[in-house]
Amino acid sequence: KAGVTQTPRYLIKTRGQQVTLSCSPISGHRSVSWYQQTPGQGLQFLFEYFSETQRNKGNFPGRFSGRQFSNSRSEMNVSTLELGDSALYLCASSLDRGKGTEAFFGQGTRLTVV
Amino acid sequence: DQQVKQNSPSLSVQEGRISILNCDYTNSMFDYFLWYKKYPAEGPTFLISISSIKDKNEDGRFTVFLNKSAKHLSLHIVPSQPGDSAVYFCAASRYTSRGAQKLVFGQGTRLTINP
Numbered sequence: 004k005a006g007v008t009q010t011p012r013y014l015i016k017t018r019g020q021q022v023t024l025s026c027s028p029i030s031g032h033r034s035v036s037w038y039q040q041t042p043g044q045g046l047q048f049l050f051e052y053f054s055e056t057q058r059n060k061g062n063f064p065g066r067f068s069g070r071q072f073s074n075s076r077s078e079m080n081v082s083t084l085e086l087g088d089s090a091l092y093l094c095a096s097s098l099d100r101g102k103g104t105e106a107f108f109g110q111g112t113r114l115t116v117v
Numbered sequence: 118d119q120q121v122k123q124n125s126p127s128l129s130v131q132e133g134r135i136s137i138l139n140c141d142y143t144n145s146m147f148d149y150f151l152w153y154k155k156y157p158a159e160g161p162t163f164l165i166s167i168s169s170i171k172d173k174n175e176d177g178r179f180t181v182f183l184n185k186s187a188k189h190l191s192l193h194i195v196p197s198q199p200g201d202s203a204v205y206f207c208a209a210s211r212y213t214s215r216g217a218q219k220l221v222f223g224q225g226t227r228l229t230i231n232p
């Protein structure tokens with residue numbers, strides 16, 4: 004069974020540009036969440052999608068957005084990139100059958116803004 | 118507002134001894150707790166979890182303890198092995214009003230097992 008797949012693995016962008024990251028969840032998983040990991044900050048929750056609807060949103064500016072398609076694949080977009088957006092972006096999928104459903108993570112996309 | 122805190126950024130333990138990683142939380146609405154392990158250049162992998170109705174869950178060398186009154190949980194690894202060297206994240210879960218499970222992570226603790 005294939006795991007969570009994130010593309011691309013690495014990305015270098017210039018300040019002011021925009022970027023789109025992709026996540027393919029484990030087959031059958033309908034919940035997809037996005038996290039930002041920076042040194043010393045742990046994993047910060049960005050948003051969560053379920054059946055193409057955003058169910059939860061973290062405390063990030065509106066430059067960060069996402070969407071989910073009917074096949075549960077998800078994309079995350081960051082517009083007007085800033086140097087502070089450099090981070091590892093992780094996607095996680097889960098069955099969301101009930102409480103305690105663990106999330107399975109992809110390897111992440113390492114974004115560097117220069 | 119850091120609702121889940123791992124106050125030790127790093128921990129060094131001798132191989133074969135016990136590793137104890139700690140985690141504190143502030144939100145009493147959390148009802149499920151998880152530990153994830155992360156190697157460099159990889160995503161976090163699920164390790165062990167515990168429901169708020171329990172105070173202990175064991176899986177092989179890994180045991181998680183939950184003290185609800187103190188809002189504290191800990192992960193015990195015994196005996197520690199070199200392959201356990203990684204960053205460990207504590208996470209707490211609660212259901213939101215929209216029926217979604219939301220995971221809140223701590224900052225992580227880097228565990229190093231010395232041979």
